[in-house]
Every structure is written in structure tokens, then in C-alpha cells.
Amino acid sequence: MFKMKQSSLADALSANLAAAPVQGRSPWRDARERFLRNKAAVISLILLVLITLACVFGPFFLPHTYEDTDWDAMSLAPTLQNWHLFGTDELGRDLLVRCLIGGRISLMVGFLATLTSVLLGIVWGATAGFLGGKVDSLMMRFVDMMYAVPYLLIAILMVTLLGRDFYLVVLTITVFSWMDMARVVRGQTLSIKSKEYIEAARAIGVSTTSIIFSHVVPNLLGIVVIYTTVTVPGVILTESVLSFLGLGVQEPMTSWGVLIQDGCGVMESTPWILLFPAALLSITLYCANYIGDGMRDALDPKDR
Amino acid sequence: MWSYTFRRVLMTIPTLLLVITVCYLMLHATPGGPFDGERKLSAAVLANLQAKYHLDLPLWQQYLYYLKSLLSGDLGASFRYADWSVNDLVIKALPVSLSIGGGSLLISIVLGVGLGIIAALRQNSLVDYLVMLIGNIGSAFPSFVIGPVLIMVFAIWLKWLPAGGWDDFQLGYMILPMTLLTFINISTIGRVMRGSLIEVLSSNFIRTARAKGLGLSTIVFRHALKPALMPVVSVIGPLAISSITAAVVTESVFSLPGIGKLIVNGAANRDYTLVLGLVVLVTVVAVLLNLLVDLAYALLDPKIRY
Numbered sequence: 231m232f233k234m235k236q237s238s239l240a241d242a243l244s245a246n247l248a249a250a251p252v253q254g255r256s257p258w259r260d261a262r263e264r265f266l267r268n269k270a271a272v273i274s275l276i277l278l279v280l281i282t283l284a285c286v287f288g289p290f291f292l293p294h295t296y297e298d299t300d301w302d303a304m305s306l307a308p309t310l311q312n313w314h315l316f317g318t319d320e321l322g323r324d325l326l327v328r329c330l331i332g333g334r335i336s337l338m339v340g341f342l343a344t345l346t347s348v349l350l351g352i353v354w355g356a357t358a359g360f361l362g363g364k365v366d367s368l369m370m371r372f373v374d375m376m377y378a379v380p381y382l383l384i385a386i387l388m389v390t391l392l393g394r395d396f397y398l399v400v401l402t403i404t405v406f407s408w409m410d411m412a413r414v415v416r417g418q419t420l421s422i423k424s425k426e427y428i429e430a431a432r433a434i435g436v437s438t439t440s441i442i443f444s445h446v447v448p449n450l451l452g453i454v455v456i457y458t459t460v461t462v463p464g465v466i467l468t469e470s471v472l473s474f475l476g477l478g479v480q481e482p483m484t485s486w487g488v489l490i491q492d493g494c495g496v497m498e499s500t501p502w503i504l505l506f507p508a509a510l511l512s513i514t515l516y517c518a519n520y521i522g523d524g525m526r527d528a529l530d531p532k533d534r
Numbered sequence: 535m536w537s538y539t540f541r542r543v544l545m546t547i548p549t550l551l552l553v554i555t556v557c558y559l560m561l562h563a564t565p566g567g568p569f570d571g572e573r574k575l576s577a578a579v580l581a582n583l584q585a586k587y588h589l590d591l592p593l594w595q596q597y598l599y600y601l602k603s604l605l606s607g608d609l610g611a612s613f614r615y616a617d618w619s620v621n622d623l624v625i626k627a628l629p630v631s632l633s634i635g636g637g638s639l640l641i642s643i644v645l646g647v648g649l650g651i652i653a654a655l656r657q658n659s660l661v662d663y664l665v666m667l668i669g670n671i672g673s674a675f676p677s678f679v680i681g682p683v684l685i686m687v688f689a690i691w692l693k694w695l696p697a698g699g700w701d702d703f704q705l706g707y708m709i710l711p712m713t714l715l716t717f718i719n720i721s722t723i724g725r726v727m728r729g730s731l732i733e734v735l736s737s738n739f740i741r742t743a744r745a746k747g748l749g750l751s752t753i754v755f756r757h758a759l760k761p762a763l764m765p766v767v768s769v770i771g772p773l774a775i776s777s778i779t780a781a782v783v784t785e786s787v788f789s790l791p792g793i794g795k796l797i798v799n800g801a802a803n804r805d806y807t808l809v810l811g812l813v814v815l816v817t818v819v820a821v822l823l824n825l826l827v828d829l830a831y832a833l834l835d836p837k838i839r840y
Contacts (some may be wrong), residue, residue: 375549380820382779383813390801508679516674
């Protein structure tokens, strides 16, 4: 009786298993759920997306351009009249459009320089980690050297000597933003190389390519994503510092750093010219920082 | 220890050589020579000038001459300010930067460590929230946003302090820039100190000390403080480097006649030799600072033996 019941239970269970195979939970889905539970990070992400969309598409819907001067409305306070929502600067240019256009430049430099420095960091770090030995220690010594250099000054020198082109600013920022990624990727590559599951995969005869793509790359990807989001605010900040010092893009083109510099000169009489771009830049940096923290918590649950 | 010191000192040489060489080559790659003025010089005068500055020699010999003059402490001549050598300009600007930057670094080490200790001992108290708030603001808001806000509040609305400028080390002109730099530094030091002290206080040897019946101040100052300070020492190196960056911005915000302002002005005027000289000078200072911090770290932490 009892025996029969047990076997019928087993039958039912196996039938059940055959009918509905267990849904695997990919680590990426886990990570997404953890990220979505983090309210601050989600709000930051939404805000950042909104700011980006406004910068990209906003200027098309506004009646002014970033270089048009309105001779009747110089240094105007924020007003609904004639759509000068952020007011105008001392040359009568609409501040809202200039903030959005400046945001385009700042975000674009941030995006491009992050991309290039992340790629450089991954290649450098993975090469050092895989090759190991003398090459590794030489490559990492170079990274140490780069850390000891006061980067802003070399960046100033580079911009002074090479000119103030948009792509040169990206290049200059890249040169000083890739080291963190290189260090992290090297460390991760080294530790993955000696993991038991790699050994186990080797032992059961998995090919090297398939080990690299199904075991090494996914484990590297998490940390790469984390450090990419952590790189973004630093890169945007560096661009703003350069353009604040007058070494970024040139007038009439603008970026948030340039606008803040302009605002500093007139903050006694027309403080909003300073406050709007400063607020936009600060919100963006704050959001980017929170997203980075959220990513770290979501993708690296061990590291709390 | 001595062999580590020796190797660590030796390691600074390639760093310095790399920076100097790259900067020098970049300078040479830019078009235009120092004597391409609006007035054409006669060939004989030009030849004499070039001979005086060794510009007629091949590049590697010029480079060696440059290294030789650097070793004797000569940073070269300024392109734009005729009659001024880079050294003259540095001697005028360095005291300003040193007093502002060095002074605020010292103040922020003392204040940051003190606040961090209080915050760690009294978690969720007012001081704790203050340290967290400063840390949050300092890590998210750039110095060139905090600086103008300080000016707006204390110089324009309250009219307590001058908005910028410099008057022969008068305290009024130094307070706002030093406040800005101190604030930024404390945001890091305070956070690191708080975190590491909390961690140390939860370790076994502290529990033993408590079990022995030692008082709180003995536990903190005799046992917990030294290991808790190690992470703080290790952030001071990077902090000194980022202080240099922050100082450039600060001097720009408050228009102080320091090294940073000199570099930014030099860059705006395309005064190549001035910028190169200043970059070399600051790099040497930064590399030496890093060296000192590393040596201090090795001296303080008995676990580290290279």
C-alpha cells in the first residue's frame, strides 16, 4: 500500500518534471530583478534617459537656435514669454537651447570617451592577464605610472598642443580614463583562468573557444558592465573640467562646462545663467553615480 | 625596508622620464617655432638665436640639453612673457598654491580623521549624518559647481568674504578657496576613516581589549586608531593628485595667482614652454608625494614587506 503510494508519487513527480522542465534563472535576469528593486537606481536611470532624450530631441521643438541672438531680450530672467523658459544670456541667446545643445556635447563626449577607454582597458587588462609573467608585470607597471601622473595637467598640455577639436578632447580623456578598467579586467582574467569550473570544463573535453565564450566572457562581462557605468560620470566630469577651463569645444558651440564658466562671470547680476547648467550637470553626475552603484549591487551580489 | 625604499625610489625615474619625454615630443610635434613672429628675423639673427637655444642640433641632442637644464633646476623660458623665465613665474605663483593646497590638505586630514572617528563611534548621530552628507555632495558635485555656490552664498548674499582675488596672503581671500578644497578632501577622508574604524572596531583584538575592561578612549586611541588609519594613508596619495586638479579649478574659480591659474592662462595663450615647464614641475611634485605616501605606508604597516 505504502510502497505503491510512493511509487505513484514518483511517477507523478517524474510526469510533472517531464511536462514542465525547470525554468533556469539566468544570472542576468537575477541581476535585472535586483536592479529594478533598487528605487534610487531606477529613478536615476529614468531621469538620465529623460535628460538624454531632451538634449537629443529638445532643440528641434524649440523656436530658438543655440547661436541666435535676440537683441530685445538680453540677460532675460526665466519667462514664459517667447519660450525663454531658462531665460537668456548676456548676448540674448536662449539658455534652454544652449543647455540642451551643451548637454549633447557633454553626453556625447561622455559616451564616446567611455567607449574608447573601456575598450582600451579591456584589451590591455585581458592581454596582461592572459599572457602573465614578464609582459604582465611590465604592462601593469605602466598602469601604475599612469596613476602617478597629474592627469589634468597633461590633458591641458595635450589640448594646448594638439588643438581643441571635439575628437581630440575625446582622445585626451581616453588616455587618462582606461586604467581602472585595465586593472579590474586583468584581475578578473587571472582569477577566472584558475577557477575549478574552467578546469572541470577542460577535463570533460570542452573546446577552448567554447570555454572562452561560455565561461570566461560571461564572467568578465559583469565586471565590465559595472566598471563601464562607474567610468561614465568620471569621464563627463573630466570633459566639464576641461571646457570649464576654456579648453574644450569653442564658442558658439558649447557644453555644460562652458556654460557654467559663462555663468560664473555674471552670477552676481543673473544667477540663473549659472544655476541651470550647474543643476543639469550635477543631476546627471548624481544619476550616473547612483546607476553605477545599482549596477554594482545588481551584478556583484557577493560584494556588498 | 631599505631595499624596498631603494627599489621604490628607483621606480620613480622611469615615470618621470616617460612624462617628460612624451611632453617634450608632443611639444616638438606642434607646428611653428618660437621665433616665427610677425616681424621676420634676418637669417643671421635667427641662426644666432637657434644656436643659443641649441635649436640647430638634432632632436636627441636638444632633448639631452633639455634634461640637463631640468636637472639643474632650470625649467626654461616663457614664450609669451618675454623677460620672464618659467622659474621666475613659478617662484611668484608657488607660495600661493602651496599655502592654499597644502594648508587645506593638512586641515582636511585633521578634520576628516576627527569627524570620521566621531561618526564611527556614534553611528546615526548628527556628526555621522554630516560626514555622510559631505561625502555624498563631494563625490557627486564637481568643485566648479560647489565653488560658485560658496561665492554666491558667502560673498554675494551674505557679503562676508571677497568673491575672489588675492591680496598678499590676507586671510579673507584665502578662506573660501581653502573651504572648497577642504570640503572636497574631507568628503573622501571622512568616509574612508569612518568605514575603516567601524571595521576595525568589530575585529577580535578589539573584543579582547573590551573584555580586559579597557576604557573606550584607550581602545580607540591605543589599539584601533593605527590599523584604522592605514586606508586613510593609502587614499592620501591619490587625494594629493586630485588636489592638484582641484587646485587648478579652484584657482580658476577664485582667480588666485597660483600655479594652476598660470597653467590655464599659459594654455589659453598657447605658451608652450611655460605649460611644459609647469607640467614637468607638478609631475615631479606629484610623483614625489606618491613616493612619500608609499614609503609611509610600508613603514606603518608591518604586514607589508616587499
